[in-house]
Amino acid sequence: MKSATYKKYIFPYLLGATLLGGCADKLDIKPYDGLTIDQTTSTPEGLKAATIGNYTYIKDEYYVRNYHFMAEFPSDNVSLSGTTSDPLFYAYNYRHLKTMAVTTNFFRKAYQAIYGTNVVIEKLKEGQSPELDQVLGENYFLRAMVHFDLVNLFGRPYAQDNGASPGIMIRSNTDVNDLPARSTVKEVYDFIIADLDKAATLMQSEKSSSFASKEVAYALLSRVYLYMEQNEKAIEMANKVINSGRYSLVSTADLPKYFTVANETNKETIFAIKHTLKDDREWGAIGSMYLSDGKGWGEMYASESYRNLINKYPQDKRREFIVPVYEKNADGTVKTDASGNPILAKRNGFPKYYITKYSYQEGVVTLSSPVYLRLAEMYLTRAEANAKLSNDQAALDDVNLIRTRAGLSNDALFTTGDLKGYASVLDVVLEERHLEFAYEGLRKFDVFRNKRTMVRNYPGTHILSGQTTQEIPYTDSRVVFFIPEQEIVLNPKLVQNPD
Incomplete structure (x- = not known):
């Protein structure tokens, strides 16, 4: 019964696969309505089509919209102006439910995407051609990305306990009867790193920012290592992206128009979830x-x-x-x-x-087209890692680069002798990340992984009647979301997060 339920929302992944804009002319794909999964993934063309379907999963509203609600709305960037029937309300105000539609739908869509990548990874033999290795690498990247998003929402920040706390299920196969328990956060991170390393090795094509490439894998690795506080590795991966020559910061004049431009033509965007x-x-x-x-x-x-x-x-x-x-x-x-x-x-x-x-x-x-990775993050990842390694001047150089691009100059820039009231170079860097990446889904993770308090002492419906403050310490149980209750019924090996 459990496996039948699991199959019900896993197997339709090919039937729901729609092509991303501008890709159909590059693939020789025949209509496959009514074909079985084995038939549609038994040829290179079918595996390419399946891969496009896997990209389609992450742009599904159950994935991209719900992820945004869970990552951004608990931050100090936002103020909700009223109550709402949308379950986003419970993500915003830290009053999570075990039956929240936002978490349930995201969780299921995420594991559907993972299943889709596993189909391709299991069926596509490495080394047949550079083109097919690229396809294989993209699936490794997508599998890593989705596991990363899951573990950051449902597992505590790695840096709080070196990854010892419960993470999420690692799914590395298509056996629907294999319902694993939660791995530790560290085990999940190790799995993600292995997938991204593999992806970077396999991918040799310079595709647009709507698709994965080796630079996209390096960029996500830089974020992963930063969250682990493996700072030298975070710098190494950020440098691989910066020094690749593929990307450049948009100009000061163009910065306010950044998100109005199609991602493929935006020279700063590394990876975006393409919407036409x-x-x-x-x-x-x-x-x-x-x-x-x-x-x-x-x-x-x-x-x-x-x-x-x-x-x-x-x-x-x-x-x-x-x-x-x-x-x-x-x-x-x-x-x-x-x-x-x-x-x-x-x-x-x-x-x-x-x-x-x-x-x-x-x-x-x-x-x-929500931007998932962009070049400015590589500079500020490098800045944060250098600040934690006491390389203060290097950290401030990268901060000032981003501030100069934002139109700031002279006394608006930092020096080691003038931190403008901030207590440390790390404080400077984290504030610059706050300024640069507001509303891009990074702030919540930046606060809690650095063992800080989310201070929301401002007007909004997150404040309870009669109160004027809301401060969420990094130790709070609601730093992470509950595992959806339906998933625990489906898989009793899953252990719930604390109330």
Whole structure:
């Protein structure tokens, strides 16, 4: 009975595989509706099609949208302006449920993707051709990426106990009757590193940022090693990407338009989860929560604390990702108060500050290809690792590179003799990561893996009635989500996270 239930949401992976934009002309794929899995994966063309299907899994809303909700909404970047029936509410306010649809749907979609990669990995023999080795390597990368996303949401940060706590199931085969227990976080990380190393060895094609390549594998390895605090390795992998010559930071002038450009033409993007116009989810898009412009709920705003941080330097171009919304007169002009100042629009008493990082791709309000890895992260990974190795000048050089790109100069840059009130170079680096990667799903992990407290002492519906603060220490049980209750019924070997 358990395996039958498991098969019900694992086996349809090929039937739901749709091609990413711009790929069909590169593959000789015949229609395979009604064919069995063995038939569709018994040829190189079928394995290529299956691989496209695996990319499709990570752009499924159950994966990419729910991952964003769980990674970004618990951060100090956001302020929800009202209650909502969407289960994102429980991710936002740290009041998790064991039956949350967000976690259940993400968990299942993630393991569907892993199953799909395992089908290809088991059936595709290494060394047949560079083209097929590339396909094989992409599946190793995807398998590693999904395990990494899972372990960061359901397992405690590696750095807190060197990975000794429970992680997630490692799935390395297609045996649906093999339902393993949770491996430790360390065991999962070791598995991820092995997959990424294998992927980097196999992949030799310079594909667009919609697909994996060896540089994409190196970039994710740099993040993995940083989270493990293996700082020399994090620097080594970041350098491989930086020195590859494949990527460059977008200009200061182009920075505010970064996320409106198709990822394949953005020279800074290393890997993005590609969405074309046919993938636009409109009201169900990630950007719909952050902005309303004919479409979109526009309910999740930039937090007061993040606005205070980004507004320290008015010339910082990253301020343009935050858009204040003003009340309008009947003729469309902005309302002003008695002093001539524009009047901020509010929802439920909360001032509206829209966020544009998931809007306006190619001019479409709710279209976006979420960026998973980009070059700026490689510089700030290197900076954080150097700060932890006491290489202060090297760390500040990379911070200042990112700040200069943001339009800052002179007294807005750091020196070892002038940290501008910060207690350490590491504090400087982490604050720069906060500024640069707000709303990109990194902040929560940056805070807790560095054994810090998530301070959310600002207005929003995360604050309980009668209170003015919410501070989540890194030791809190709700740093991680509950394993979905349905999955524990399916696999009794799974142990629940503490209440």
